[in-house]
Amino acid sequence: MNKPIIPIENIILNKKVDSKEEAIRQAGQILVDGGYVNEDYIKKMFEREEITSTFMGNSIAIPHGTEDAKSSVHASGISILQLAEPVDYGNGNQVKMVFGIAGKDNEHLEILSKIAIVCSDEENIEKMVNAKSKEELLSLFSEVE
Numbered sequence: 001m002n003k004p005i006i007p008i009e010n011i012i013l014n015k016k017v018d019s020k021e022e023a024i025r026q027a028g029q030i031l032v033d034g035g036y037v038n039e040d041y042i043k044k045m046f047e048r049e050e051i052t053s054t055f056m057g058n059s060i061a062i063p064h065g066t067e068d069a070k071s072s073v074h075a076s077g078i079s080i081l082q083l084a085e086p087v088d089y090g091n092g093n094q095v096k097m098v099f100g101i102a103g104k105d106n107e108h109l110e111i112l113s114k115i116a117i118v119c120s121d122e123e124n125i126e127k128m129v130n131a132k133s134k135e136e137l138l139s140l141f142s143e144v145e
Helices: 020-033 040-051 067-072 107-119 122-130 134-139
Strands: 011-015 055-057 077-088 094-102
Touching: 011 020, 011 134, 020 040, 020 077, 020 094, 040 067, 094 107, 094 122, 107 122, 122 134
Parallel strands: 011 077
Antiparallel strands: 077 094
């Protein structure tokens, strides 16, 4: 199955969520709706969160499934939520951008590192948080494809 990793439909701007759990569920649901993963993957995202937080610093969280979630992944994909208001991700960490990721055949590590490179530049995060269009946000990730 050859799908784009971040199609425009996988990006939601100005999303209102009330909790970290809702942010994770929304990020996972986009991947389910796009056919990247099956419904079980969302449970695995919550299991991963229990093992270790997916807060990455710089207002970024990258929820993803556990190692044993591989059978739930049909294709590598990323969902992006730009949050309307920062959400508390635990320990006082505020998140403004949520990247749900699913990697087929160990591609998740490569995807994670590419997101991390883009997000390591605070200027890029500022651009993401303030992006007014999906295209503007997507252009920052042209290297991820």
